[in-house]
Amino acid sequence: MTERKKIIIDTDPGVDDAMAIFVALKSPEVEVIGLTTIYGNVYTTLATRNALHLLEIAGRTDIPVAEGSHVTITKGTKLRIADFVHGTDGLGNQNFPPPEGKPIEQSAVEFLIEQVGLHPGEVTVVALGPLTNIALAIQADPRFAKNVGQIVVLGGAFSVNGNVNPAAEANIFGDPEAADIVFTSGADVLAIGINVTHQVVLTDADKDKLEASNGTFARYMCKIFDVYFSYHRESYGTKGVYLHDPTTILAAVNPSLITYVEGVVRVQTVGITRGLTLFYNKQKRFAEVNEWSDKPTVKIAVTVDAPGVHKLLMDRLMNS
Template sequence: MVGRLKLIIDTDPGIDDAMAILAAFNSPEVEIIGLTTIFGNVRTPMATQNAFILLQLAQQEQIPVAEGSRDQLNGITKAHVADFVHGDEGFGNTYQKLVEGQKHSLHAAQFIANAAAEYPGEVVVLALGPLTNIALAYKVDAAVRTRLKEVVILGGAFHTNGNVNPAAEANILGDPDAADYVMEHGSSVKLVSLDVTHQVEFSSSHMDALRGKGKFGTFIADISKFYIDYYRKSYGTDSCFVHDPTAFAAVIRPDLFSWQPSKVLVLKDGVACGMTIMDHCIRNWVAPNEWSQRPIVQVAVAVQAAKVVPLLLERMAM
């Protein structure tokens, strides 16, 4: 199809990652040209294995999977993964049959850099985990920043609490150095934060209704049981926030979001490590500050949830 976006999904699957990736396979607006993997919901090797499972389910095994970093940008291995949210293996302890896949020969960062060079101005990266691979791609080749069409990031919390602690959202806290590096050096960056993803919810009834629908409905219904149960225990709701799929919706339907031009700084240490703070760019400051030389990024500040929810449910059920 003429005009399809060339999409790389940088991912740590992950239940809501799976929802976003499978919805993407049912979306004519995008051509997925690769999955790159990162730690977060699971360790990086498990993220790679889960990517192969999703590709087999989608009958898209020809799509390359490039494994990314196992450590944060500073070389430290992240201490924890979100097994209490996504299960020991990332898919809600459904223990899917392992798939033998051949990893791409390139590291995820180099894969992203090469794709940006091959298709300048055409590639969108949807970043659903910590931003280590994106930061490393910028370091591999500084031209990546301007060659990518855009980088759409699921991450941050500006006017609401984080989801790891009151200050920080999980993907940003997963590698705050990488996140700040991307905010300092990125071009054409969009941030889809908890401020909007907390407005988009799937109920347990939504998930149950997917069973038997399309190629992916039963799989999504099965893995979502663990996810919904986590939300019942943590939030007292019979629904879940739709983080990663909402970020995907921002790729194909940015018009369903309101965007604020901003400059963003990420705290890299201290009690509020991982906190995202934005300059709304509505005034001229008397003196230079830490935000002054940063590039403008677009932060989603509102979402038409009543349109995003049915859009995503439709794409997952096809």
């Protein structure tokens, strides 16, 4: 038996974050060593509360939760929160009672640096929200980018329209400056963009199947799904929901589910294309020095085994 991959999930729960966390906890290939929280679907304080709540539902209160940044890396406080997608509580407007657990004393950045330092090359950070915590860790510890095993990012809209506006995907748009720091840090970064996650759909029929199962996680998800399904019906005209966060988690669990290309990614930080992720495939050598010159490459997912992701998700939620 190979050793289980250690993962830290940086999360802003969120309906699809809840699904991703549950799937990770049911994945024998990985060991979830902590959750760190960030704003995005909800504000950071509520993200922490939701993370603690989900671990209580899962019976995994042994897993530490470290609270992350409440502001962007440039100290911006005008945050874009997607409560209209996930409900005002982030979990389908169920207004669950507050969790009994508390976050640890360490901040998310301190926890990330400590764990990556303790297990150099062994920790995969799966970032499901804006990249503020990860960028702050990179800035605070010069060794972080080299010590982290991999950073798997849910973010970007490579060659497709964004989901915040035509240019930008939500997590990158949440803190473009932080995203640019992460993409140019020299860490082993794998970005899973909405060009890939929009290929993986959980349908109304799948929801019925989950509801009919005895899986604890499956039944819980069906309780919180309504707002999320309604949003997709209204915004995309789909009878189902995109599986952004679960696809990203499963790409970290089983890398064979995706294929990728390598190149340089820069993030636009100003103007109407703020949050745009631009990929340079390095096929052309430019005579002039430009903003992509001498930057380290990252991996960008280009295909996904959608049936494979879907089957793993369904199996792991129903057998919980």
